[in-house]
Amino acid sequence: MKVLIYSAKDYEIPYMEKANKGKHKLTFITEALSSDTAIKAVGYDAVSIFSGDEACFLTIEKLHGFGVKYITLRSTGYDNVNLRAAARSNIKVANVPAYSPYAIAEHAVSLLLALNRKLIESNRRVEHFNFDQNHLIGMDLNGKTVGVIGTGRIGSVLTKIMHGFGCKILGFDLEINDDLVKKYGVDYVSLEQLCSNSDIISIHVPLTSETHQLIDERLIEFMKPGMFLINTARGGIVNTEHVINGLKKGIIGALGIDVYENERGIFFKDRSLEIPNDDMLTKLIAMPNVLITGHHAYLTKEALTNIAETTIYNLDCWSSDTELENEILLSAERV
Template structure:
């Protein structure tokens, strides 16, 4: 099968090559898939896309016209794909549902620790041989209340890790996990109640119509003063402008994010020699109590291996005329 890999990153190419083992003819392009770049797929049976690609209906129609029959995502989330249009056009779509929930949860914990204990600020000082400890005070995680919004695969691991820190754990999810309640003393409660009691809020829900801008000014207003918010889910789960207001009025004590609702034309690129134009990101980036990573929570050897192997597995199934269990419709 001839496969064009859009948005190919240097860090993933070797993993894909090793997983493929020369079974499929793979071509890499750093170009993001769009209605304009879709023409590059002429002559290919399948395309592989990343979370930053946005195959809208028009793009999918072009891919269909160009002979593309399959689309394999190198991600778990698929909110960037018009699944309805793909189904109508007969383009099969599959994702990587379980590449490494540990990677995401552990990154969330890393963000929390760095934000709370001001590790980046401390390291920057020491680099200048400044060992002053003023304004570096954090708090013990032990006996604090953490609210885990979304207790699926990633959120469940977050619950287990924070239980090890001695936290009181509250959770919100439309599907409650009884084993977390029994084994880790998780207490489920309505979202509003969680926001009122949590010292820390960690977000682990998918992006859909119900979760879009889930965290907005109404919820922020009832949060505990000084709450820390960690988002490693999807950027648009948070109403960013409302979070900025919460930071400015000190309702929110700190904010760490690995995702951003306008990251499409920003993340995964080196923009260090350009003048930034995104006002919200500029504001966040200069705040001393904000920590930002560029969608790297998934970036572990284990996750990259699993993503590559599942991507090739999906292609293998299709080339053999077999439906992969990772198909999305």
């Protein structure tokens, strides 16, 4: 099968080639998929895309016209694919449902620890031989209440980690995970109750029509003053403007994010010589109590291996006309 890999990164290519073992003809390009770059897929059976690519209605229509039959995502989320258009064009879509929940959960905890203990600021001072300790006070995590929004694979791992710190865990999900209740004493509550009682909130839900801008000014008003908000899920789950207002008011004491509402077209590239014209991002970067990483929570050796192997597995199944459990059906469409 001829496959065009959009948004290919130098670090992931060896993993893809190793997993492929010469079975498919892979072509790697750095450009992201869009309606403008879809023409590069002429002559290919399948395309592989990442979370920063855009498989909108127009792009899908073009891919269909160029003879593309398959789209395999190198990510779990698929909110960037118009599944309705894909189904109408008879283009099959698959994702990587579980490449490494540990990578994401551990990154979320890393953001929390760095913010809480002021590690970035402390290191910045030491680099200038400034060993002053003023304004570096954090808090013990032991005994604090952590609200986990979404207790699926990633949320479950985060729950286990935070329980190890001695935290009380509040959970919010459409389905109660009885195993988490038994092992870690998770107390499932309403979203409002979770916001009212949590010292720390970590988001681990997919982006859907129901979760789009879930964290807005209404929920922020329920939050404890000075709470920590962590988002390693999808940027669109929070209303960034409302979160900035929450930071200014002191309701949100610290914000750690690996994703951003308007990251498409900004993240995954070096923008140091062309600063993005994005007021909200500029405001966030300027705030000392905000820590942003560029959507790299997934970036571990284990995750890259699993992403590559699952991507090739998806292609193998399509190539051999074998039933594929990772195929995404129209009924699962995201926003």
